Amino acid sequence: MATRVTSARFVGRAAELAELESALRGAAEGHPSLAFVAGDSGVGKSRLVEELSHRARAFGARALWGDCVDLGEGELPYAPLLGALRQVVRDGDRALEELPPALLGDLGTILPGLAAEASEAQVPQSRVFEALLELLEAIGEVTPLVLVIEDLHWADDSTRHFIRFLSRTICSERLLLVATYRSDELHRRHPVRPLVADLTRDPTNRLIELPTFTREEMQEQLEDILAEPPEQELLDRLYARSEGNALFTEELLAAGLDGRGTLPPTLRDALMLRVDQLPAESQEVLRWLSCQPAMGHGLLAAASGLDPVGLREPLREAVASHIIVALPDGRYAFRHALLREVVRDDLLPGERMQMHAALAEALERKIEEGHKGAHLTAEIAHHWMSAGDQPRAFAASVRAATAAERVHAFGEALTLLERALALWGRVDNPEEAAGCEHWQLLARAAHAADMSGDAVRQEALLKRALELVDEHDDPRRAATLLERLQRAQWNSNRQDESIETIDRALALLPEGEQSSERAALLAARAKSRMLQARFNEAAATARDALEVARAVGDASVEARALNALGVSLGRGYDDTGIEVLKEAVEVARRSGAPDDVATAYVNISDLYNISGRTREAVEAVRAGLEEFRGVTRAADWLSLNLAEFLYDAGDWEEAEAALPAAGRRLVGTTLMNWRLMRARLLLGRGDCDGARHELDLVARPGRASTEPQFVGTYYALRADLERRCGDIDAARAAIDEGLDRIEFCSDDYVRITALATRGMRVEGDAGQLARDRRDPAAERVARERADALFERVQLASQPGGPIEAAELATAEAERARAHGPDDPALWAGAADMWDAVGRPYPAAITRWRQAEALVSAEARDEAATVAEDAIERARRLGSEWLAEEVESLVTRARLRLSAGAPEVGEETAAEEEDPFGLTTRERQVLSLVARGATNREIGLELHMAEKTASVHVSRILGKLGVRSRTEAAAVAHRLGMADTGAPA
Numbered sequence: 004m005a006t007r008v009t010s011a012r013f014v015g016r017a018a019e020l021a022e023l024e025s026a027l028r029g030a031a032e033g034h035p036s037l038a039f040v041a042g043d044s045g046v047g048k049s050r051l052v053e054e055l056s057h058r059a060r061a062f063g064a065r066a067l068w069g070d071c072v073d074l075g076e077g078e079l080p081y082a083p084l085l086g087a088l089r090q091v092v093r094d095g096d097r098a099l100e101e102l103p104p105a106l107l108g109d110l111g112t113i114l115p116g117l118a119a120e121a122s123e124a125q126v127p128q129s130r131v132f133e134a135l136l137e138l139l140e141a142i143g144e145v146t147p148l149v150l151v152i153e154d155l156h157w158a159d160d161s162t163r164h165f166i167r168f169l170s171r172t173i174c175s176e177r178l179l180l181v182a183t184y185r186s187d188e189l190h191r192r193h194p195v196r197p198l199v200a201d202l203t204r205d206p207t208n209r210l211i212e213l214p215t216f217t218r219e220e221m222q223e224q225l226e227d228i229l230a231e232p233p234e235q236e237l238l239d240r241l242y243a244r245s246e247g248n249a250l251f252t253e254e255l256l257a258a259g260l261d262g263r264g265t266l267p268p269t270l271r272d273a274l275m276l277r278v279d280q281l282p283a284e285s286q287e288v289l290r291w292l293s294c295q296p297a298m299g300h301g302l303l304a305a306a307s308g309l310d311p312v313g314l315r316e317p318l319r320e321a322v323a324s325h326i327i328v329a330l331p332d333g334r335y336a337f338r339h340a341l342l343r344e345v346v347r348d349d350l351l352p353g354e355r356m357q358m359h360a361a362l363a364e365a366l367e368r369k370i371e372e373g374h375k376g377a378h379l380t381a382e383i384a385h386h387w388m389s390a391g392d393q394p395r396a397f398a399a400s401v402r403a404a405t406a407a408e409r410v411h412a413f414g415e416a417l418t419l420l421e422r423a424l425a426l427w428g429r430v431d432n433p434e435e436a437a438g439c440e441h442w443q444l445l446a447r448a449a450h451a452a453d454m455s456g457d458a459v460r461q462e463a464l465l466k467r468a469l470e471l472v473d474e475h476d477d478p479r480r481a482a483t484l485l486e487r488l489q490r491a492q493w494n495s496n497r498q499d500e501s502i503e504t505i506d507r508a509l510a511l512l513p514e515g516e517q518s519s520e521r522a523a524l525l526a527a528r529a530k531s532r533m534l535q536a537r538f539n540e541a542a543a544t545a546r547d548a549l550e551v552a553r554a555v556g557d558a559s560v561e562a563r564a565l566n567a568l569g570v571s572l573g574r575g576y577d578d579t580g581i582e583v584l585k586e587a588v589e590v591a592r593r594s595g596a597p598d599d600v601a602t603a604y605v606n607i608s609d610l611y612n613i614s615g616r617t618r619e620a621v622e623a624v625r626a627g628l629e630e631f632r633g634v635t636r637a638a639d640w641l642s643l644n645l646a647e648f649l650y651d652a653g654d655w656e657e658a659e660a661a662l663p664a665a666g667r668r669l670v671g672t673t674l675m676n677w678r679l680m681r682a683r684l685l686l687g688r689g690d691c692d693g694a695r696h697e698l699d700l701v702a703r704p705g706r707a708s709t710e711p712q713f714v715g716t717y718y719a720l721r722a723d724l725e726r727r728c729g730d731i732d733a734a735r736a737a738i739d740e741g742l743d744r745i746e747f748c749s750d751d752y753v754r755i756t757a758l759a760t761r762g763m764r765v766e767g768d769a770g771q772l773a774r775d776r777r778d779p780a781a782e783r784v785a786r787e788r789a790d791a792l793f794e795r796v797q798l799a800s801q802p803g804g805p806i807e808a809a810e811l812a813t814a815e816a817e818r819a820r821a822h823g824p825d826d827p828a829l830w831a832g833a834a835d836m837w838d839a840v841g842r843p844y845p846a847a848i849t850r851w852r853q854a855e856a857l858v859s860a861e862a863r864d865e866a867a868t869v870a871e872d873a874i875e876r877a878r879r880l881g882s883e884w885l886a887e888e889v890e891s892l893v894t895r896a897r898l899r900l901s902a903g904a905p906e907v908g909e910e911t912a913a914e915e916e917d918p919f920g921l922t923t924r925e926r927q928v929l930s931l932v933a934r935g936a937t938n939r940e941i942g943l944e945l946h947m948a949e950k951t952a953s954v955h956v957s958r959i960l961g962k963l964g965v966r967s968r969t970e971a972a973a974v975a976h977r978l979g980m981a982d983t984g985a986p987a
Contacts, residue, residue, distance in 0.1 A: 009253055009325075010227040013054045015220040016047065019211050023055045023181065026209065027064060030179040031147040034207070037170050038179065039155070039199050041186040042213035044341050045250025048183040051213065052151050055181065064147035067091070071157040072296045073340065079381050080161040080412030081113050083152045084135065088114060091142065098141035106134040112410045113377075128161065128455055131411045132168045136176075143177035154340060155184035156195055160414030163198055164455070170202045174664045186212065215247030224249060228256060250339060271345045278346060281324060284317040289337075292327060293347035294358045294389075295382070297336040306358070306365040360390035363399070377406040377415075384419060397426040398436040401444070404451070413455035420448040442471040446484060453491065462491040478511035482520050485511075486527060493531065498709045502531055522551040522560045529567035536711040536751030542571035558594035562587050566602050573610035574750065574802070580610050601631055605644055612648050613753050615805040615840035620648045639663045643676045650683060653843035655881045659684055672713065675704050679716050686724060687844060689884030694724055711745045715754030718745075719761045726765050727884070729969040731772070735788070738762035742795070752807060755799040760810045762792040763817035770821035772969065775976030776933075782823075789821035809836035813849060820852070827856035827865075847876035851889050858896045867898040891964030895919070895974065919962045928955040932968055933975035 013020075019040075026036050040048050056066035067090065069083030091099070092114050099107070113131060142148050152162070169180060189196050203210045216224065221242055225233040233241075245251035278289060291307045292298055300318075304311040318335060321327045328338050337343035350358070363386035366379060384399035404419035427433050427441060434440055439447070445468035452461035465488045474481040485508035492501035505528045512521045525548030532541035545568035552561040565587035573580025584607045591599035604627030611620035624645045631638050642663050649658035662680060682697035698705075698721055705717030718741025725734035741758050745751065766789035773782035796814040800807035816829035830853035837846035850873035857866035870889050877886035893900065921929065924945075931941045941952040956968065965971050 012227040035173040297334040380406040417451040482508040538571040562591035711751040767817035767820035825856035
């Protein structure tokens with residue numbers, strides 16, 4: 004008989020432990036990650052992470068540990084997270100002191116005792132996730148943190164969603180999350196399977212799969228357990244039967260098997276041998292404990308009916324046999340989940356049902372005594388379901404769903420409500436037990452789906468609810484459901500169908516009816532049309548919504564209507580819209596709607612910016628950020644606005660600093676906005692490859708969106724990128740597609756004007772290049788497209804403000820460049836207008852073009868002055884590409900700047916012969932490049948190797964100060980070097 008059950012020595016797993024320690028060191032340096040430890044039951048996953056925890060503490064890190072619970076369908080929300088964080092709350096960890104009250108309130112809903120006032124509002128689960136992340140980050144600032152989640156295969160929906168959220172949002176936290184799961188438990192449709200597959204695609208995360216022990220490792224394990232080397236026969240027998248499974252080996256020894264007798268055929272049989280050796284009283288205690296993941300002495304006595312004093316000896320026997328352990332909180336649990344499973348599976352069906360019913364009744368009495376919590380109510384629902392008492396399971400599931408909603412665990416609430424819906428037709432008087440009608444329970448489940456981010460399930464549940472409601476007999480009820488349905492359709496990117504649903508709902512209500520239902524529908528329609536930039540229609544609908552909302556006293560709908568109205572009126576370029584939005588802030592505050600307050604701040608700052616009052620926009624958005632400090636979802640969008648406005652104002656370093664950290668909490672339109680802002684900064688600085696990467700990532704949602712704020716920005720950046728890379732056709736395609744999509748029933752003149760002006764830049768380049776190449780057909784196309792686009796700019800900018808006026812001036816200058824000759828006066832006028840509205844980047848670009856036009860007009864001294872100004876502006880912004888373009892112009896045109904320019908007498912003989920220092924051979928190569936020859940064709944023409952031709956072309960690009968063969972050809976044509984190869 005073994006002297007103890009487990010090996011005290013850590014055996015094997017050196018490579019796996021080293022990988023986890025490497026991840027821990029990375030986390031300590033601000034590189035957080037996730038590690039998944041997989042393996043069959045009993046293979047040693049827990050032992051590995053225990054060893055990691057010991058080493059983490061020695062390393063100076065902190066380890067928090069939580070277990071997932073095998074209870075029904077995983078309806079205990081946040082089970083492992085609560086287990087891990089209870090110690091933090093009990094100890095009053097100083098990290099909690101760093102959290103803003105709003106975050107503590109959100110955390111208080113799932114961690115009782117954390118906040119004086121827990122948030123009672125039904126906010127999206129992401130708020131709870133963000134609060135949890137902030138807490139983990141605060142802990143990690145004090146000491147690196149290892150968060151261990153055991154038995155992920157039993158994880159509840161909220162925990163799985165949080166892990167996915169964590170993987171997507173961590174960026175510099177000192178955090179390592181280690182999750183273990185049984186690979187042999189993952190059936191084909193198990194939800195952990197796609198979770199792990201998805202998250203381990205990220206190279207920062209890792210999957211560690213534990214194999215069974217080798218023969219040598221098992222020998223080391225046995226030697227430590229037996230306190231002496233095992234006999235060879237025993238080693239052979241145990242290795243053959245256990246196949247290297249550490250737990251199986253331990254249990255075989257603990258059962259007294261020395262390898263000489265007949266071994267049980269399975270691990271479960273081996274485990275039951277140990278249970279069968281206990282006294283009958285201890286076996287009975289184990290049967291009760293198998294029905295509950297962990298149980299205190301009081302609950303065990305109350306449910307079993309056993310004498311509390313008489314329980315001590317049976318419990319002592321079970322603990323001494325290493326089958327159960329006493330937990331720090333005073334409860335008892337099986338040492339290994341497999342032990343619990345085999346005992347539970349050994350129960351007779353009737354016996355199991357009776358035990359679950361007794362446990363449910365005992366837990367019900369705890370509620371009567373004043374105990375409460377989502378876990379307690381979920382356990383009761385599980386036990387009644389396992390007891391086969393459908394009426395009581397039905398009522399308990401509805402009650403448990405209410406508790407889950409209270410802690411923002413909407414995924415678990417949805418599971419419980421759908422269980423209740425499945426039982427609806429199997430119980431008597433379900434309306435009385437549920438406290439609502441069938442359609443209301445469906446609507447409630449749809450709300451849970453909405454709050455957990457499952458728009459598809461939300462829509463399906465709402466459609467089922469609508470089937471139970473007669474639109475003619477109860478139009479108001481149907482209208483309410485349709486209003487919710489349209490939100491699900493909008494979130495599924497089916498905006499037109501969503502508006503049709505709103506119209507269908509409005510048609511059910513009498514024209515002019517004063518009701519909250521009608522006000523909400525009108526506000527939803529106004530917001531939809533506003534987001535689609537149909538401002539006139541949105542304003543009219545918002546006024547109707549506002550009138551009804553005020554008549555019935557619905558402040559929350561009033562705030563939403565004011566938001567839509569303010570944005571729609573803000574296109575008049577006075578303060579009317581801004582004043583309406585300020586009123587929306589106050590109304591939303593009074594009605595307790597923080598999301599509407601944040602939305603109003605976003606809209607106010609946006610109106611300031613599009614009217615050319617960028618500094619006021621920055622002040623407004625900073626006021627919003629101060630109010631929403633710690634409420635990260637609102638703060639992220641406000642931060643993106645701040646980055647945009649600082650970029651427009653020319654503070655590019657501050658703009659980059661204002662962006663939310665890479666990967667933090669960014670999903671949906673927030674992520675799309677972040678990538679577009681990143682692309683704008685990268686393109687402005689000259690990193691075309693980086694900008695292309697960001698735009699490619701956002702291409703699908705950017706093209707699918709129906710909101711001009713995203714459509715216009717995406718296509719404008721795409722066109723600028725392709726134009727700068729010399730791909731005129733791709734740039735034209737982006738402009739055409741973007742304008743077609745943004746102009747369709749849109750009143751967003753700001754973005755139409757901006758996009759059409761980007762098109763004018765493309766045609767300016769195309770016209771100039773066509774003249775350089777002496778290609779009249781291409782020049783004619785550029786002129787025709789420029790004229791058509793200029794007409795669009797004129798029409799769109801007529802009702803606009805100073806920004807649209809500057810865009811129109813720029814478009815007029817580009818039109819002259821496309822037609823030729825270029826007009827420096829037009830460029831000077833456009834630059835002055837950009838300066839007037841405080842937009843230094845477009846001002847610097849127009850000064851560059853002005854200098855080019857002055858060179859063509861032989862006004863060299865003035866061109867030098869303007870070019871020097873443009874270089875200074877570009878350097879101040881951090882726009883390397885623009886500074887290099889202007890410097891290239893200075894070199895090509897041999898302009899003398901005010902300082903640092905060489906005197907004429909200092910020019911070398913080579914420069915006298917050729918302004919670029921090209922050799923005769925290089926001029927010959929340039930001539931062929933200008934005719935469109937490839938490197939291979941150049942080699943054949945000049946009798947050189949293709950690789951040699953490539954080297955010549957690279958040198959020519961460097962001497963000309965250009966980036967592409969197209970630009971080199973343009974220079975050659977412009978300076979008369981294309982046909983003969985003679986110097987300029």
